Amino acid sequence: MNAFDFEATALDGSPVALSRYQGKALLIVNTASECGFTPQYKGLEELHRRYGEQGLVVMGFPCNQFGKQEPGSEAEIGAFCEKNYGVSFPMFAKVEVNGDDAHPLFKFLKGEAPGVLGTEAIKWNFTKFLVDKDGKVHKRYAPQTKPEELGSDIEKLLA
Incomplete structure (x- = not known):
């Protein structure tokens, strides 16, 4: 099993098979519009623009599980990201990243790369x-x- 075996839902509600990105490196991020780290959208967009043609796909997965910092609808999230940070990388529908209802992709990612002291839960x-x-x-x-x-x-992964 690998990351390309999963499917996600785009912000517009359409299904996206991650296999469409086969052969590319992915940077998968759980995002939020009202977080102290929200300005990282700018850096993520810069990575997307800098490395996109070399084979990197940045993917944003909004999540409202941490301090309810992503309260908006998919349309509101998309408008916020575009207006404030010029986000042009793929953004997906809101997901849960922890718990029984965690998106299968995030269950996979956490299992493959546990956090500090082997904990799988995403902290923020x-x-x-x-x-x-x-x-x-x-x-x-x-x-x-x-x-x-x-x-x-x-750069190492794209070489």
């Missing part, structure tokens, strides 16, 4: 998972890790 918004071109999880990054700190890891 803007946890990032870098996935290689074969769909295997390369590394998990804490919310505090800024997108601009990921460049060398991304």
Whole structure:
């Protein structure tokens, strides 16, 4: 099993088979519009623009599980991201990342790359998972890790 085996729902409600990104590296992030880390959208967009043509796909998965910091509808989330941060990378419908109702993709990501002391639970918004071109999880990054700190890891996967 790998990341390309999953399906997600785009912000517009259409199903997206992640297999369409086969052969590309993925940076999968649980996002929120009202979080102290929300300005990371700017850095994520910069990564998308800098490495997109080389094979990186940044993917945003809004989540309202942490401090209810993503209360909006899918349309509101999309408008916010575009207006405030010029987000042009794929954004998906709101998901849960922890608990019984966690999206299967996030269950997979957490199992493949546990956090501190082996805990699988995602602790907060803007946890990032870098996935290689074969769909295997390369590394998990804490919310505090800024997108601009990921460049060398991304470049290794794209080489």
